[in-house]
Amino acid sequence: MSTFNVELKKVVDDSYEIEIGFDLQQKLITDIKNGLVVDITKFAVITDSNVKDLYAVNILNSLKCTGYCADLFVFEAGETNKTRKTKELIEDAMLEKGYRRDCCIIAVGGGVVTDLAGFVAGTYGRGVPFINYATTLLAAADASVGGKTAVDTPLATNLIGLFNQPEKVYLDIAAWKTLPLRQVSSGLAETIKHACIASKDLFDYLNNHINEIMNIERTSCEHIANENCRIKYEVVMKDERESGLREILNLGHTVGRAIETVSEYRLLHGEALSIGLVAEAKLALKLGFINETQCDSVISLLRKACLPTAIPDYIDREELVKKLYTDKKVKNGQLRFVIQKGIGDVVEFEKGVYAAKIDEGIAREIIFEM
């Protein structure tokens, strides 16, 4: 018997830039011309049926006009298509068109597109570079920092995927104008969550500027886009592998993700999250970490953003309770929740531990009361 030691210690630099602004398509092309990705002349533009004609075709044509090889890979819009099957179809289409390891993927769209395309990029040829061109507020709030990519499966959301950092992210706020109001609201849920866990100032700003934001006025939208990046970055920087602190970004998601799945995606992610934030604020209230006024202010802000704050009647409560156990934070079969502490903070239960074991009974009580 003998042993052989494989030493693989190295410095990895996954740093990247997020560009926040209006109409960034030309900036993207200029950046590519200036060497954003090295030694790449072939671009796979991945998008969905909603964003294709609004943005992706323009980007495709600009790439071609600049002399690059480029193809469009389009899948049907919707969270229900964020699946292994869609990933497989895109891979096969890329292989069919001769894409190998010498390509770069550009994701153009919302969180579903960036999650899926980032995952495709992570496993295509064991990893090719990718760029995110995010066209929704939700993608801006959620997908721009953290490197999380994933698909859903019938049994769990976002459990198959990987951590994969993009070469660059573009947050095109002008694109938010093309979103239906329902999508803008849905995106705001993540921003409100960021305010709840980390910034009373942002919470107040949202309360005071909700109308400008919902009308996609430049100054206030750029402000919240920046704040989203800053808060998420500060949390993620301190804990890239989501072992402790990063779990605070999961506020509202334990119940939210479960509702999203049980609703069979009739609810948008942000809508389900909104209901999750209410449920988990009620949990914090029950545990004494926020008071009635604070709990009400969370509900009130979500309502101002035109988000739902009650569990719809068609959701089977028993199924919902059962679905909580598919949450990623579950350890040894025990439900774990992040708990809000006042507005702009979370409870640190012990050093570096931000998710607490919660008895099913308490969760059940809240869910059946809502």
Next chain:
Amino acid sequence: MSTFNVELKKVVDDSYEIEIGFDLQQKLITDIKNGLVVDITKFAVITDSNVKDLYAVNILNSLKCTGYCADLFVFEAGETNKTRKTKELIEDAMLEKGYRRDCCIIAVGGGVVTDLAGFVAGTYGRGVPFINYATTLLAAADASVGGKTAVDTPLATNLIGLFNQPEKVYLDIAAWKTLPLRQVSSGLAETIKHACIASKDLFDYLNNHINEIMNIERTSCEHIANENCRIKYEVVMKDERESGLREILNLGHTVGRAIETVSEYRLLHGEALSIGLVAEAKLALKLGFINETQCDSVISLLRKACLPTAIPDYIDREELVKKLYTDKKVKNGQLRFVIQKGIGDVVEFEKGVYAAKIDEGIAREIIFEM
């Protein structure tokens, strides 16, 4: 327009140990008890139908007896099952059994099992730890160093996957005794390749000890297992992302992989590689980098290892030439080959460039002559 910088520079330590010896199952269990993987009490043992009863069930039972939760996930043996579909079935079975991010995967088997299970581990819950318990010479030669995991698709082999380093690798040489002779030969092809690219000494050792090795005698098998690790490690260490030097491990694979696919896996990987090594030795001869004697000595050693050295009649040569273009080394539609230089070395075409552009005509000539 504003920019936000995400700084993600960090030190990553993916170091691990390879244990080489006879009957290492008890060592595996002892290592786990001693904290090989931290904070894990749940183990998914992934194996194929060949290895299940020989090794995987024992490991499963030992884990259970030691007080761990463990389940067996078995797929049908064979390279044709190294697919996205099999990956999906295993993922669903693991989700069904309640596996979340707090688990560890143990791959028990040959290269197909370790490639597939390592890929499952890389994307399950965005990455869970995994341990390789390799039961074949091929896995020992190929899968123990380098972190490559992948599945095949109808259009290309090993193009969907990722780099993922295990927590530890066990090379159980006793398990080689359970292999059919054809599998032992197949495994030797990678060892012979290592000798061709990096060690005249290993080449001579193989020539002198081929019978002991094929009888799975302990000393010579441990020697070649160690040499395989050392050579692969030295190449991989210098170039973990396979940008330049690492491509030399691809000797024989440009033609070999293509033959393997066109044969619809009637040829084992090592058999196809053997034919690929002959084809690429002939290419080196044509280009003047090895002489006739050296070319013959490669063919002679492969024959001694009971490996095929001619392209079977049933392989459509035109299809084979076409299939060469699905190789990962192809750049801008141009075939690229690693070229052997004498025995134990490769040609460095320019600094850090070990794969040369080769006209299809020359490749075609060799393929149609074989």
